[in-house]
Structure formats: C-alpha cells, structure tokens
Amino acid sequence: MSSDADAAYEHTLRGLEGQRLLRKLHPVSGQNGHVCIRDVDGRELVSFSSNDYLGLAHHPKLKGALIDAAAVHGMGSGASRLVTGTHPAHLALEEAIAKFKSVEASLTFANGYAVASGFATAFLSESSIVLLDKLSHACLIDACRLSGAKVRVFRHNDLEKLEALLGWADRQPDKDRVVIMTESVFSMDGDVAPLEEIVALKERFGAQLLLDEAHAVGVLGPGGRGLAAALGVTDQIDFHLGTLGKALGVAGGYLAGSRAMVDVLINKARSFIYSTAPPPILAVAAKVALEMAAGEEGDARRESLRELMTSLAAELGQQESPAAIFPYQIGDEAAALSQATALRERGFYVPAIRYPTVARGQARLRLTLTAEHTGEQIRALTQAIADYASSHGAV
C-alpha cells in the first residue's frame, strides 16, 4: 500500500513548489548538437545550458569511433574491472589521461561524482581534515560527508581564511592528513580559484590539494589541459579530478596523480571497486575526444569559444570571463524561473539555477557557451534578456 507514502511525497513536492524550488524534467532532443534542441512540442530552441564546451559530443569522428568500437567490443563491460579483468581500452584511456595531465597515472570512474566518493573512501577517514571552498560542487561536499572527516569551509577564494584554517588544522593532534578541496573553474559562477596562492599555502603547511577541473579541462591551459597546467603547478597538485562528460563530450570521470595514489584508489575507492566498469566503447570514444581536445581541432574550437565568450561578456556588460560559464544574477527564485520561462518562449533554453545548487536568494540564469554557438545567436539571446529586463522594470 503506497497511498500514505505517496501523500507524503506529494506534500514534499508541494512544499518545494511553494518555495519555487520544485525541479522538473524538460524533455528535449538535440539532433546535431547541444546548441539547437527541440522541446516536446517540436519547437526549436537555442540552448545555452550544456557543458559540452568544445561542441564535441555530436562530432562525427566521435560517433564513428563509438560505432566502430561497438562492433568489436559490444556494449556492457559485465562486471567491475577487479572481477572480470580490465579491458585494454580502459588502460589506454588512463594512460592518455595521465599523459594529458603530465602525471604518472590516472584511474577512470563512471562519472566525476563517483570519483569524488571514491576519493573519500580511499583517502579520507574520521581522522582527516578537509578544508573546502564554500562554492565547491555537491560531489565534493558529499565526499566529505561520506568520509566522516572533519570539514571546515572557507569563504569562496578567501586565502586569509584558508591560511587561518591551515594553521588551525596544523595544531590538531592525531590527524592522518589535511586536504584542501577546491575547483579550478567554479561551476555556477565561472570564476577561477587563486591556484598559485593556494598551492603556496598548501606547500607551506604540508597539506594536500584536490583540484576539481571539471569546467577547466578542454577550455583552459595549453591543449585544454586545465588551470594547473596553465599556471605550471601540475606537480604540486596531489589529486587532479576531472570529468569526461563536459568539454570532452563523452562520459566518465578520472582522478590523476602519482602511480602509488592510483594504486590505493584501485584498492580502496568503493565506487570503483563495487561498480560495473563503464562500457569499454566509452573509453575508446573518450580517448579519441581527449586527443581531439588536446590537438589542432581543440585549439581551433577553443579559439572560436574564446571569441564567443568575449562577445557574450561584452553584450551582457560583464567583465571578460576566464571560462565559458556566465552567471546572470537574479536573486529571487520565482523571478529566475519566470525569466527562464520567458526566454524559452522566445526560443532560448537557459536554466534557472536555484537553491540548493546555489545559496537561497542567489538564483540566477546560468548561460554556458559551446564552440558551436554563433555570434548571431548570442546577440539574439542578449536582446531577449534586455527586452525582458525593460518590460519588467529592471534597469
């Protein structure tokens, strides 16, 4: 009998709706990319919502690589890699990621979220201390919770606060490690961490650093290698976290660093050990994507992306952005939803980002660009945003 339970669920949902925090799935389909999508009515929308920054997800070369690989390798992997043997495609991808990141080794997971929880079970315990940037992604927060580690949150990019917390952590007895966790490009704000300064601090205090480059890989640094590579601090990052599902256009996540670090992961990362290995064909495709992103194709796409970023920033009257994420702050949750709906009516798909993804009262539209957008699409979008603002009394 589920009717009592369902009534309780309905109550929960109505509560969320009352706060304008209810989330719904909007079915859409993309035929040739993530830019022009269709909603259920068959209406075409220009999307500014995907993290497929280089526009690789629908690239013919990737599709071809996947289809060819499927003919040879089939679909599912059948079991965990520790149970059924590890497929050479996974090893080849991990070698390619290690080379791309200029580190000794890497291990891939089903997604970036699973990397974070795997990291937690492998490297954190109740005796660990984690210092976490306030705007860190939910997967890092959840990893901290899972680990039972002592967690202290520092104000976003606040080096003084981080320094004070490192001093505090230093004085705690019987700790097994102190780990700073932060992102290089922040997922909802599009700004970057002061990485060189964080690295200097962590070296001074003998702490470790996990850097989540989910939104930097493919976009920042030479060959899209990320912020650590751009700043020449690769060797000082203990744990390089990334996803294969954003700029690389496929799916999966990785942790990269020393060989010994990866060997501990293989032994202790529960989301790796107790999960069926991702299909080898995805590893084949991800390796092709990585090579494209790191090569001339990637350079050309980064150049297009950068031009589009410059023009969107100018149109919005914002500063040049280091990354392809543009928050358009609104504040009120209901207002953000109304504006997203109004934009959809004008033919643009832009997500309203609300609590708990961002703090209450900091709802925003989150505009993301891909190399496949056009200047015309950007001008049309910013015109629609300006029209909405003027018809709703905003300046």
Ligand SMILES: *Cc1c(COP(=O)(O)O)cnc(C)c1O
């Ligand atoms: C998306 C994201 C992840 C998780 O990666 P998935 O492969 O999508 O699970 C981790 N960290 C950040 C900052 C992200 O934005």
